[in-house]
Structures are given as structure tokens and as C-alpha cells.
Amino acid sequence: MMHGGGFGGGMGGGSMGGGGMGRMGRRLGMDDEGELGSVYNHRVVTRLLSYVLPHKGLAIMSLLTMLVTTFTIVAQPWIIKLAIDELVDTGEQVNAGEQATVGALAFVMVLFAVNMGVRFVSNYMYQVSLARVSQGVLYSLRTRIFGHLQRLSPSFYDRNEVGRIMSRGQNDVNQLQEFLNLVVSSLADVLSLGGIVIALFLLDVQLALITLTVIPVLIGIMLIWQKIAWGTFMRVRQAISVVNANLQENISGIRVVQSLNREETNMERFDEVNNGHLEANLHASRLSAALMPTVEILTAIAIGLVVIFGGRQAINGTMEVSVIVAFVLYVQRFFDPIRNLTMQYTQFQRAMTSGVRIFGLLDTPVEVKDKEDAVDLPPVKGAITLEGIRFHYVPEIEVVKGIDLTIQPGETVAFVGQTGAGKTTLVALLNRFYDVTEGRITIDGYDIRDVTQDSLARQTAM
Numbered sequence: 001m002m003h004g005g006g007f008g009g010g011m012g013g014g015s016m017g018g019g020g021m022g023r024m025g026r027r028l029g030m031d032d033e034g035e036l037g038s039v040y041n042h043r044v045v046t047r048l049l050s051y052v053l054p055h056k057g058l059a060i061m062s063l064l065t066m067l068v069t070t071f072t073i074v075a076q077p078w079i080i081k082l083a084i085d086e087l088v089d090t091g092e093q094v095n096a097g098e099q100a101t102v103g104a105l106a107f108v109m110v111l112f113a114v115n116m117g118v119r120f121v122s123n124y125m126y127q128v129s130l131a132r133v134s135q136g137v138l139y140s141l142r143t144r145i146f147g148h149l150q151r152l153s154p155s156f157y158d159r160n161e162v163g164r165i166m167s168r169g170q171n172d173v174n175q176l177q178e179f180l181n182l183v184v185s186s187l188a189d190v191l192s193l194g195g196i197v198i199a200l201f202l203l204d205v206q207l208a209l210i211t212l213t214v215i216p217v218l219i220g221i222m223l224i225w226q227k228i229a230w231g232t233f234m235r236v237r238q239a240i241s242v243v244n245a246n247l248q249e250n251i252s253g254i255r256v257v258q259s260l261n262r263e264e265t266n267m268e269r270f271d272e273v274n275n276g277h278l279e280a281n282l283h284a285s286r287l288s289a290a291l292m293p294t295v296e297i298l299t300a301i302a303i304g305l306v307v308i309f310g311g312r313q314a315i316n317g318t319m320e321v322s323v324i325v326a327f328v329l330y331v332q333r334f335f336d337p338i339r340n341l342t343m344q345y346t347q348f349q350r351a352m353t354s355g356v357r358i359f360g361l362l363d364t365p366v367e368v369k370d371k372e373d374a375v376d377l378p379p380v381k382g383a384i385t386l387e388g389i390r391f392h393y394v395p396e397i398e399v400v401k402g403i404d405l406t407i408q409p410g411e412t413v414a415f416v417g418q419t420g421a422g423k424t425t426l427v428a429l430l431n432r433f434y435d436v437t438e439g440r441i442t443i444d445g446y447d448i449r450d451v452t453q454d455s456l457a458r459q460t461a462m
């Protein structure tokens, strides 16, 4: 029945242990979770932009409305300052026994209300348009990934576990979608920082310089925090990927688990990795929690500086009270963007890493594909020849070692052999799930690599 070199034993007797394959897949397949790359990757960004391009209008709208929103936020303390100025003026007029006019004050009040109104509308439009863009990007990324996964050859699935591929389609896509929000909100943070600094200097140069002395301290703290946080957040990512891998392995191997009474042992093992995840997360939340009070203390110090130095000048009559109030309000708004930017740094890195993975997946070539000049296989009569075919899944471990075989139309052929001998492999090769590494397979004289996969699949079955 079987001519030629016969079948290779493959991996030692050929037990196709799921675990063994899994480890192999991990080594050859996609890179590990949990790693954090650079914060900016040009290729990822340009690729991502090509997904944003169809939503150009909305993207521009979200940027513009973001600008307006940021402006209204920065303007608010200034309007309050104007109101206080007017109040003080009015008070002085009353004290001097003059006829007090509240027209200007009313105008400032209207300005305040208009500012709030504009902010409401622009913020709403900003959020909605940004969500539309990023959801649109998410949508097309998912569609592309699904389409590509359907075309990829079985060899890809040999190398990559389902759990990992799922994680590409879910987590990584979400991360990458977050990236757009991050870009715009970081831009908003930078702009409002700039706006506040300008406002401070416009109000009082000396007081601005005094207040901003806390900035180097803050930046120092942020840098140190960032360094510690990097490792911690990375551990969180790794921990969750270990939990997921464990979960996936247990679900897909549930028959083996139950038939070998492994429930208890596996439970213990899962408990271990789950606990590792818990610890990593608790550590991360402690770290995040520590940042808040630190920033708050620095805010308090900055406000204290304003009150002490500004207050003294106010008593001397060289500074308006309204300036001090505006300063305090600005200082309170000053630290939020800085804290946001610090926290967003890690997210940026994560999004970039996800981007590298997703576009890596989308760029994975389809190994078995139609030739340019592939023809449709005409209705088959059933003459099959294997001409000296060789095949290996993993380099160096040859599974099919040179088989010659001719099957006449209508003839029935049975492959018999030990487990792992290569029976399934041979049928997979006939269906062209994989291409032979040497030799050729013909059906009715057509090399199966010269016909379209479509026409072959319609007339073969596995």
C-alpha cells in the first residue's frame, strides 16, 4: 500500500501531547505579553493614522472642540478674577458714597455663564466625536483582524495558541483604541498646562516664578515614580497573561483534566497564579495611591507660597486680592494635567506594544496561497499521485520522508500506522493545508499548488 520511504516517527513515538505543542508554539509564535516597548513607534503611528483617515472630519472636529474646551477651562479663573475686581470696584464706589453701578459685574456674570455653556457643548462634542473616531478605528481593526485570521494557514495556528490570538483581537485592539484617546487627552493636558503658565505670568511675573519653584520637585518625583511604576505595571500585565494562559489551557484540556483527576492539582496551580495577579495589582494600586497625596501636598505648598508672598504684597497694596484668588485657582488646576501625563506614559507604551503586535499579526503572511496564474481544478476523476513528497512542521523534524504513491480513480486507499506516524498529516497535505517541502502532489495530473484553493477545497474533504 505504501511505497517509498515511509513515515517518520516524528517527535519520539509521536505522542501529540497538547502541552508539548503548546510550548513549541510559544517559542516559535508571537512575542510575550507583558513587555513594554518604546513610547513612540513611528510605524505603528502611521499605520494607525491610516485607520483614522476615513474619519478625518470627526477627528478634526474632536481636536477643535478639545481646544475650545481647554480654553474655557483656562479662562474660568480669569473670569472669576474679573468678577472680584468688579466687586472690589463697586465696594470702593459705595464706600466713597458714589452711585454704584453693577453693569460691569453683570457683564462678567454673563461671561461666566457663557463660558460654562460653551464648555458644556464643546466638551460634549469633543467626547462624542472622539468616541466615534476611536470606535470606528476599533471596528475596522477588528474586521481586518478577523478577515486575516480566516485566511491564515493552519501552520500559523500551530505556532500560536488560541488564547494569544484572542488576546490580539480583544486586549490589544482595545489598547490601541485607547491610544487615540490618550493622544488627544495628553494634547489637552499639555495645552492647559501651557495656558495656565501663560495666565500665571500675565497675572504676576514674580509670583508666577515663586509658585513654579515647586515644579522641578514635582518633575523629580514624577520621574522616580515613573521608574518604579514601569516595573510594577509590567508585572501586572505579565500576571494577567499567565492567568489567562492557565485558564485557556485548562478549558481546552478539560477532558484530560477530568479523566486524570487533575482538578485539585490544577486548582492549586491556578490559585497560585491568580494570587500572583492579585499581589501585582495590589502593589500597583498602592503605587498609584501614593502619587495622589504627594501631588496634593505639592499643590498645598504652592498655594501656601502664593498666599504668603501674594498676601504680603496685598497687605502692602501692591497686589490685587483678585490676582491671589486667580493664582490659587490656577495652581489647583495646574497639577492635574501633570499627574495625568505621568500616568498616561505607561499607557502610551502599552498602546504602542499592542500596536506592534496587531500590525505584526496583520502582516503575517499567508503561507499557503494561490499562485498568480492558478486555474480552477476541473471536476475531478480522482487520479492522485504523490511524487517523492517530504514534509516537516518543525524544521529538522521531518514527518513525511519521501513517499511515492499512485491512486487510480475509484480506488480506495487506507493509511494504516501507529499514532503519530503521519496519517493525518498526509491527508492535510492532500487538502493543501500545508505545502509539501519537497516533491509534488497531483490530482488528475494537476499539481495542487497550481490550482485555486477554492476549487480544490470544493472537491476534497477532510
Ligand SMILES: Nc1ncnc2c1ncn2[C@@H]1O[C@H](COP(=O)(O)OP(=O)(O)OP(=O)(O)O)[C@@H](O)[C@H]1O
Pocket (backbone or CB within 6 Å): 009, 010, 011, 012, 013, 014, 015, 016, 158, 393, 394, 399, 417, 418, 419, 420, 421, 422, 423, 424, 425, 426
Ligand atoms: N501541527 C503540528 N506541528 C508540529 N508537529 C506536528 C503537528 N501535527 C502533527 N505533528 C507531528 O507530526 C507527526 C505526525 O502526526 P500525525 O497527526 O500526522 O499522525 P497520525 O498518524 O495522524 O497520528 P494519530 O494516529 O495519532 O492520529 C507526529 O510526530 C506529530 O507529533
Ligand SMILES: [Mg+2]
Pocket (backbone or CB within 6 Å): 423, 424, 425
Ligand atoms: Mg491522526
